[in-house]
Amino acid sequence: MKNIYSYLLLLFLLLACSNSFGQKAKDTPIAFEDDLELEWRDSEDTAYLVAKNKIYAPLEVILTIKKKRSESFLVPAKGETILISQPKVIVGKRSGTIQLDYQIGYHMGHPDVIDIDEDYLYALPFEKGQSYMIGQTWGGRATHYTPDSYYAVDFQLATGEPVHAAREGQVVKVIDWFTKEGGAELSAAANEVVVIHEDGTIASYVHLKYKGAVVEAGEMVERGQLLGYSGSTGYSTGPHLHFVVRRDDNKSIPIYFEGFEGKVLQKGEFYSH
Numbered sequence: 001m002k003n004i005y006s007y008l009l010l011l012f013l014l015l016a017c018s019n020s021f022g023q024k025a026k027d028t029p030i031a032f033e034d035d036l037e038l039e040w041r042d043s044e045d046t047a048y049l050v051a052k053n054k055i056y057a058p059l060e061v062i063l064t065i066k067k068k069r070s071e072s073f074l075v076p077a078k079g080e081t082i083l084i085s086q087p088k089v090i091v092g093k094r095s096g097t098i099q100l101d102y103q104i105g106y107h108m109g110h111p112d113v114i115d116i117d118e119d120y121l122y123a124l125p126f127e128k129g130q131s132y133m134i135g136q137t138w139g140g141r142a143t144h145y146t147p148d149s150y151y152a153v154d155f156q157l158a159t160g161e162p163v164h165a166a167r168e169g170q171v172v173k174v175i176d177w178f179t180k181e182g183g184a185e186l187s188a189a190a191n192e193v194v195v196i197h198e199d200g201t202i203a204s205y206v207h208l209k210y211k212g213a214v215v216e217a218g219e220m221v222e223r224g225q226l227l228g229y230s231g232s233t234g235y236s237t238g239p240h241l242h243f244v245v246r247r248d249d250n251k252s253i254p255i256y257f258e259g260f261e262g263k264v265l266q267k268g269e270f271y272s273h
Helices: 002-019
Strands: 038-044 048-051 059-065 069-075 080-087 089-091 094-096 102-108 131-136 153-155 162-164 169-175 192-198 200-214 227-229 240-248 270-272
Touching: 048 059, 048 069, 059 080, 069 080, 094 240, 169 200, 192 227
Parallel strands: none
Antiparallel strands: 038 048, 048 080, 059 069, 059 102, 089 094, 131 153, 131 270, 153 240, 162 227, 169 192, 192 200, 200 227, 200 240
16 A cells, blocks of 8 residues: 555655646647736835736737727846736725726737847757758748738748757747647637847747657757747648747747848748758
């Protein structure tokens, strides 16, 4: 019986450790709280609404009060910022706060901490010596027509082929618990590794296979380092790597690759290191 209890204790500790990295159960939807935590705090005469950033990239938080006035706040990586500060109302011996009608939105990056290095030439995000076809490029009619993906490039990697860092940086977050592929209803269900660069821009390596990431949030990665393995999760009709670099406001930016300076990679063409 003692051995059984020891086994159950060990199993519990292993499960606790596996959850400590923030990974979720299979196909669990992503949520606001994965990145940002809101907390009301009190002092003797004031109440504060504090935004706590849980990821390794700055966030721009947009606070809208009464659907009219919007204000932008910078919440540093793994830091916190006060969004609302209001005095307590004292009525007799009781105190409280006036309830506010407010909405919160956010995205990664902030204009105050981004200074785009327009001369940087990225490495192709796959193994050296390999050659892959471009399935979709800038402004692709299939899915690259919105600001967040306009300058994305799709490399036709097969499931399980290695994905490498196109630029050095720090891993912001890792999502690797999704298993399904399909239409737009799965647009928020793709596995990805997100990396922030020295200039504040943020790269996403998207559609990785289930449990296909080999890096962890907070890890520093070098240019060319293995990040994970390609797949076809989320809004996808087949295996490929969706690679995009964004600035603040979730807007994609044009980037160029070493060996192809000033050239847009063309759909249907093959490219190699």
